[in-house]
Amino acid sequence: MGHARIGVRYVIGEETRIVEIVFPTNTNSYGTLFGGHALSLMDRLAFIVASRYARKTVVTASSEKIEFRTPVKEGDLIELVGRIVRVGNTSITVDIDMYSENLLTGERKLSTTGEFVMVAVGEDGRPTPVPQPVTALSS
Numbered sequence: 777m778g779h780a781r782i783g784v785r786y787v788i789g790e791e792t793r794i795v796e797i798v799f800p801t802n803t804n805s806y807g808t809l810f811g812g813h814a815l816s817l818m819d820r821l822a823f824i825v826a827s828r829y830a831r832k833t834v835v836t837a838s839s840e841k842i843e844f845r846t847p848v849k850e851g852d853l854i855e856l857v858g859r860i861v862r863v864g865n866t867s868i869t870v871d872i873d874m875y876s877e878n879l880l881t882g883e884r885k886l887s888t889t890g891e892f893v894m895v896a897v898g899e900d901g902r903p904t905p906v907p908q909p910v911t912a913l914s915s
Contacts, residue, residue: 788909792825792858798850798876809848814874814888815839817856822870822892825858829868830906832896837867842890848876854887861891866903868894 794817802813819836826834848854855875862869874888898904 788860788863790859792821792828793855794821794824795853795855798848798852798854800850803850806847807850809850809852809854811844814844814848814854815842815890817854818842818872818874818888818890819892821856821858821872822894825860825870826868826892826894826896829860829863830896832904832906833898834868834894834896837893837895840891840893842888844888846876846885846887848874848887849878851879853877853879860909863906863909865905866895868896868906870894 796817798809802809804810819839822836822839823834853876855877857873857875858870860868861871870892872888872890872892873886875884876887877884896904896906
């Protein structure tokens with residue numbers, strides 16, 4: 777997969793990744809990542825993915841199918857992977873997977889998954905059409 781190139785529109789399924797470390801300020805009294813912080817990071821990545829695709833202002837319309845599978849501990853590395861799975865007339869659906877990694881053991885787990893629907897909006901704040909996806913990069 778790889779990174780999007782400047783001036784080239786994303787292809788459905790192409791991945792964008794961000795990496796963070798879980799600090800004490802991001803955890804609850806059990807020493808695990810706050811669910812709200814995980815959702816915030818996932819929403820941020822969905823925004824980046826949809827914005828880079830549409831090259832328009834996008835807003836979150838919904839977050840669905842959020843599943844917290846395993847706890848993420850303080851000190852773990854988290855990698856979020858986002859990919860476009862559907863493009864509508866004004867909306868872009870982005871799937872996000874969040875993996876946790878213990879930096880001492882290297883153990884890696886799929887910890888959280890979710891689906892985010894982002895909508896492109898014009899200057900008037902109303903939904904505006906997004907470009908339709910390409911199936912392959914042109915030469």
